[in-house]
Amino acid sequence: MTSIRIALIAALVCTCATRAFGQEMEKVTVTLESGVFGTRLPFDVPILVEGAIATTVEVVSASYALLPNEPEALLDCEDTSLVWRRGGTWRRQQGSMATTFQLTLPRLQANRYYCINFSYGPPYRNPQPRELAAFRAVALTAIDLAMRPVTNPERFDLGMATRLRLALIDAIERASGGAAVDVPSTSIFSREMDPARARDAFIDGFLQPLLSLQENRANQIQTFRNFLAAARKEAGSIPRVDYDRLIAAAGAGAAASSADREARAALTSLRDFAFGGTALPGLEEDVRDAVDATWDPTAIDSRIQRLSRTESSLALLDTWLAGLTPAQLKSADPGGGQTRDALRKSLANTQGLLGVMRSALATIVGVLSQRTAALAKAVDDLTLRLLMDVRILASTVGNFSTRHSWYISADLGLAYAPVIDEIFPYLGTNIYFRPVNKAAPLSSLGGFGQTFTRRASAMIGITFGNSDITEANRRAPLFNSQYLLLGGGFRMTDAIRLASGILVMKASDPNPLVTDRQNIEATWFISFSFDWDVRGTFTKAFGFNEPAEQPEK
Amino acid sequence: MAFLHVSRCEGNPAKVDIEAADPQARTTEIVCQATPVGAVADVTYTVRPGGALIESPTPGTAIRLTVDGNGHVKQNVRLAPTPDTSKIFATIDATFTEVPAAGGFVPPPQTCTAIIRIR
Numbered sequence: 001m002t003s004i005r006i007a008l009i010a011a012l013v014c015t016c017a018t019r020a021f022g023q024e025m026e027k028v029t030v031t032l033e034s035g036v037f038g039t040r041l042p043f044d045v046p047i048l049v050e051g052a053i054a055t056t057v058e059v060v061s062a063s064y065a066l067l068p069n070e071p072e073a074l075l076d077c078e079d080t081s082l083v084w085r086r087g088g089t090w091r092r093q094q095g096s097m098a099t100t101f102q103l104t105l106p107r108l109q110a111n112r113y114y115c116i117n118f119s120y121g122p123p124y125r126n127p128q129p130r131e132l133a134a135f136r137a138v139a140l141t142a143i144d145l146a147m148r149p150v151t152n153p154e155r156f157d158l159g160m161a162t163r164l165r166l167a168l169i170d171a172i173e174r175a176s177g178g179a180a181v182d183v184p185s186t187s188i189f190s191r192e193m194d195p196a197r198a199r200d201a202f203i204d205g206f207l208q209p210l211l212s213l214q215e216n217r218a219n220q221i222q223t224f225r226n227f228l229a230a231a232r233k234e235a236g237s238i239p240r241v242d243y244d245r246l247i248a249a250a251g252a253g254a255a256a257s258s259a260d261r262e263a264r265a266a267l268t269s270l271r272d273f274a275f276g277g278t279a280l281p282g283l284e285e286d287v288r289d290a291v292d293a294t295w296d297p298t299a300i301d302s303r304i305q306r307l308s309r310t311e312s313s314l315a316l317l318d319t320w321l322a323g324l325t326p327a328q329l330k331s332a333d334p335g336g337g338q339t340r341d342a343l344r345k346s347l348a349n350t351q352g353l354l355g356v357m358r359s360a361l362a363t364i365v366g367v368l369s370q371r372t373a374a375l376a377k378a379v380d381d382l383t384l385r386l387l388m389d390v391r392i393l394a395s396t397v398g399n400f401s402t403r404h405s406w407y408i409s410a411d412l413g414l415a416y417a418p419v420i421d422e423i424f425p426y427l428g429t430n431i432y433f434r435p436v437n438k439a440a441p442l443s444s445l446g447g448f449g450q451t452f453t454r455r456a457s458a459m460i461g462i463t464f465g466n467s468d469i470t471e472a473n474r475r476a477p478l479f480n481s482q483y484l485l486l487g488g489g490f491r492m493t494d495a496i497r498l499a500s501g502i503l504v505m506k507a508s509d510p511n512p513l514v515t516d517r518q519n520i521e522a523t524w525f526i527s528f529s530f531d532w533d534v535r536g537t538f539t540k541a542f543g544f545n546e547p548a549e550q551p552e553k
Numbered sequence: 554m555a556f557l558h559v560s561r562c563e564g565n566p567a568k569v570d571i572e573a574a575d576p577q578a579r580t581t582e583i584v585c586q587a588t589p590v591g592a593v594a595d596v597t598y599t600v601r602p603g604g605a606l607i608e609s610p611t612p613g614t615a616i617r618l619t620v621d622g623n624g625h626v627k628q629n630v631r632l633a634p635t636p637d638t639s640k641i642f643a644t645i646d647a648t649f650t651e652v653p654a655a656g657g658f659v660p661p662p663q664t665c666t667a668i669i670r671i672r
Binding site for chain 1: 559563641
């Protein structure tokens, strides 16, 4: 009998374990007009927010901020110290006539208050879509030009921030045909906004990435200049007369090969570079001004390619130098061997320095591309500030009836008590020590240690069915026909729990002469149990009929 | 011959609280991207004047660091507590001087900047 039941347990474990819970989003509805959510927000799972919108609305964007978890916190969504994070954005597909939007919010913490901000439009506060497009173009240029001289963040002072803000306000007003923009005084599009706060809002919201990139560009330009100077100095460490002798050797005789001619050209360029010229490919121009002045990545790209040619030419020169015969060296100079070795060493250093210069230019190209993207994003974010805003106080705090379901769950299990060698079914109630959302897969919440408190629970249960535990004059149920189980459990997977504890029963006195006295006794057990919500799997697996579920209203 | 090139530095986290008593809140890890892997440099960290001061590593002291396998050079920098937060950035310059092989050529130092928001 016991072995049959063990097989039954194994079958149930396999059945339920293969039915893994998928990662789900919980849907909540929001009414933007009234600024309310239909329900409390779920926790521990990503949220799908759905709401109704007019067919004229093109974009809905959400951001959220966690409110302080203090008893006396004011729960003020206008608090300027709130840290806002971006949620999802919904954009209307071309030609779509949808009247609902859906966007996502990431996992929230349990039992906390949040402010959720929805920005949507059109209608915008004042400008219309065509006007907004005109504003975007002007804003992009205005920010680009204003930021170019800002080589370090200290230079972006109050005056500069104010000038840029006023330029943007002028731009949006011009785009709107001269009409004032309808924004609150805390908006960066308000002329009344406090300048210091405006500067902070600019930097936090839009410009910090730009400032970092420009600082990086300035550093790379400095590196380029320093290494250019070092390369010139290193090339100049070889006396001019030695260059001239080697150049003569490269061109000596009628039998000069193409390698000789290339070496002669490279030596001549290197000599001229060493003593003030800019004849090396990639260095022909007045480098300092050229790199400083250009904001065009393609111009720097072509310079990188020319520098690469210089490096190749110097590598060929090194090969030519290494291959010089003693006779060629002697014809160049009585101490030609030493001159050749000194030049090769200098050449290696110069090549290394040119390599860093090329890397610095490549970094500048990357920085300028990122800057273009950062500018576009800054203008996108600015434009969002012109959308309608709805700021909603929401919470993951439930009322009593919802909260208790986060702490308590039911399950159905089979237990084995080794001392009495019995297997018996039971219904258990698990009591968690923190809120647990069963819709959130444990695997999505981190490793075993991180999910420990979501797995462990206390357990209280009762046996049910025709229990074989009862034995006349030996063991009797604690209640009418049920035994009590007390213990603790641990969720091994989303649906399967391993538990252990004590089975409490009435036990007859071992003395056969004493028949009127029963003691409360206990024996330990271990059990597997399955969450009550997977009972459908049991009934399907074993052919039991279950009443059809009513569709959710 | 490939010399050290430092391409970018940033603070992690990019925002620190220099009013906090907690040293952790005032600490940011300066992560610089550099090539080649294995290059060694003496690095000094300085903050530009105003608003914040570096508490650790000791200002002016060079630390010998190596470019790790991911192309990173990392160092924790702790700012000193100060109630003067008139500035909104701590601009931390990391200056790298490559340590050459014995008798080798020393290329010019390179500076890389991490812009840290302070509050």
